[in-house]
Amino acid sequence: MKHPLPNVMTEARIWVRSDGKKPLRLDGRNASSTNPRSWVSYAEALDSTVGDGYGVMLGGGLAVYDFDHCFTDSGRLKVDVDRIIREITEPVLYVEVSRSGDGLHVFVRSGARSYRRGGVEFYSRARFVRMTCCPFRGWKGIRADA
Structure with a gap:
């Protein structure tokens, strides 16, 4: 498959x-x-x-940045979200559009602690993420290190 x-x-x-x-x-x-x-x-x-x-x-090194309301009315990635994603230092494994169609899940390799701050949610353990398997191909800065 x-x-x-x-x-x-x-x-x-x-x-x-x-x-x-x-x-x-x-x-x-x-x-x-x-x-x-x-x-x-x-x-x-x-x-x-x-x-x-x-x-x-999540856990064992698999973590996710969970972004809500990522897109403009015209469907483009918002500039501030693009900037935050580009600043991610962990290896990016996969990026998908969330179930709402307006968010992103950025899966990374990381053991850092979970946090919520400045509009960014990061989860690294003891958390469930509903998958869509709908890859976000609109952002070209993905570093697929898997």
């Missing part, structure tokens, strides 16, 4: 199903963002029909 994700993400057992933004196990019970026994492989998550989608659990 062809997908836009880097192997470092698809080869890890960090996947779960989801119902909206709620992570689920393959049997429909709640998945835990801190219990790897409730996570599965990418293939298992894709093969399941539980819930309405799938996502990843």
Whole structure:
């Protein structure tokens, strides 16, 4: 199956199903963002029909910058968001458009602590991210180090 994700993400057992933004196990019970026994492989998550989608659990070096309201009315990336993304020093693995269609998830390799400041949300552990697998190709500065 062809997908836009880097192997470092698809080869890890960090996947779960989801119902909206709620992570689920393959049997429909709640998945835990801190219990790897409730996570599965990418293939298992894709093969399941539980819930309405799938996502990843962060940690072990996988982190995400979560940006909301990234685009202008004409659909272009806002200048301040572009500047922040260009200033990311961690290796960028993958960038996707979020479920809202107006945000971005910038997945990186990092062990830094999670934070929220200056309009930037960064999460690095014990957190679930609902995936769209809709790559953002409008920004050419991606450093794919996967």
